[in-house]
Amino acid sequence: MRTDRREFLIGASFALLGAASKRKLWAQTPADVRLEIAPLKLDIAPGKVIHTVAYNGGVPGPLIRWPEGKPITIDVVNNTDVPEIVHWHGLWIPSDQDGAAEEGSPMIVAGGQRRYSFTPRPAGFRWYHTHAFAGHDLKRGGYTGQFGCFYIEAKQEPGAYDQEIFLTLHDWNAYMGGSGDASMDAFYDYATINARMLGHGDPVKVREGQRLLFHVLNASATATHWLALAGHEFTVVAMDGNDVPRQAKVSAVRLAAAERIDLLVEMNRPGVWVLGETRSDFRRAGMGIVVEYANQRGEPKWIGPPETLWDYTLFAKQALVAVEPDERIPLLFASKFHGHGDFDYWTINGKSYPKTDSISLREGKHYRLAMRNKSSDDHPIHLHRHTFEVTSLDGKPLSGLRKDVVVVKANSNAEIDFVAGNPGATLFHCHQQSHMDFGFMMLFRYV
């Protein structure tokens, strides 16, 4: 049922926009950015080749660095044999440009192309990625290499760092395996940073005394990752591209699928170190990169950080005065068992997409989503086209932490607030591909 609806949208897109736009766009002036979606044989280490789909023949796709408020045009050419679509994650742009078929953005037919036109905002670390359905085909959608970083430059950036480095985490060769919650989940053979396995990519070269700013994106289709830099601490300065109200030092950071984090590191311990997954299984699978100080040689060293539990509240302010929203929207997340040999299906308030309720929003109103996750999985929840503020976690109020993805932990409650300031259909979903594909989505509509 779920795929039927999506296929209907895809079909409608073809009929209305596909062929026509194909003819029209070629005649236009060259776009600011051009992305070509095509199959790729990706070398992640000697002898390890991933057959995937990517942008412009590389993973990640090209870094798009663009001033806030300056209009941009992006031509996307789909040189695969299936419909595709590109979502501009974290940007406040219109629904038909956002790149989600459910909101009304047209799919790009196989062999076709589409021009996206919008004004990038807000400033900060955003990203772009496919928003295509994968279902049981773990070689499509977010399981592929279709992602890239989109950095929107603020008019005034302090630039208090010596080097700026973008790191993208991804997992490869997904397969269905039995998981601890008695249903199937996606597991992976390999994990990479910037598409190379640990020890097989170019090291990050640094000098003692430098301040490094890492922009880290977890572009995994489903997996959560922990990162640490051996012998160093991170100062968390932004989450999902938005400055945190309270910077804090940590020895390891957690990123769920689609989350981003900006980290400052004082390079004060010369050596050759591993920046990698804190868990040895993932480092063995490849998730790591070498950080090499000038004039330092030798095997990269790993020092595990102390066992850490992630706590968003470290980076938020205490909420002193409770601000009441105009409307509180309760959302209950639950799983629907489909056998120990299948993925779970998912419901929001008892219904799976496309049967989920469509919530009405009025422009300018302040809404609170009161989320209760009664499943045994964590869910990185994403709201399209808006930034929200995390206002409480398991009853603990907080303020100032602005994000577009937040993890609602298993058997927990979380509340997020947003102002309906960007009219148009707005998708809300779990960013785990295997969850959103099996019902964990709903639409907000402005009335």
Add this chain to the structure above:
Amino acid sequence: MILLVLGFLALRPAKAQDNYEIQVYGSDTVAPKTTMLELHSNFTAEGSCPEPGSRFTAEGVYPTNHAEHETVEITQGVNSWSEVGFYIFTSARNGDGWQWVGDHIRPRVRAPDSWHWPVGVSLSMEFGYQRASFSKDTWTMELRPIIDKQIERWYFAVNPALERSFHGPSVPQGIGFSPSAKFSYDFNKYISGGLEYYASYGSITGVSSLHNQEQQFFPTIDLNVSPNWEINFGVGIGATASTDHLIVKGILGRRFDWTHHRAGSSDSTQ
């Protein structure tokens, strides 16, 4: 009479485990740094009886009728594709007390997930001793290939086991064939119901007559209340003259994770 008994024994298949561990194996192995502790409790409601005036059956072993067999199985995960299991077999029967029966050790390997085989495959090799008063074949070995597959709510497993006795009357028969199989259906997340089949056909070079084969069918229930617990319950019906006719079996297993990582932490893969 003696000749008749000897003749019968020669035709009986070598069955090392009898009613001590009644389980169709799945291909998965216990995770590293994890121990699985299982208790197999099997009560034979209708089984072999002693010869008149004797404590033993015609085969010279303790009877199974109204015997309670308790087996402790301890399995330690070695790495992501192997484990080692150890068994302590015991038997309790009115008048015979509670007795140690024997011990087995069982290393097992499986096709790693990274091979992406369309079915789960593993291979176990079980070797051990049981007292002659419980089995005339005292030293035995079993090679058990395991193939299984879960498709949505359906689960299938087959264990075409080969057995060999190294000391006892079944030595001349060579390798025996003792297959078992299972299918089950997930009624919901927590309850699966199915049917298990256990057989012993005799030697691979000379299949026993149906009368002398062992064939048992167990309607079973599996309760999946937690990833740390394994609960299986079934009632078995013997379909041939050489099989115990009615057995009630239960398996209670508890998994112990020795890594002591907090779920969701930077060190935990849970």
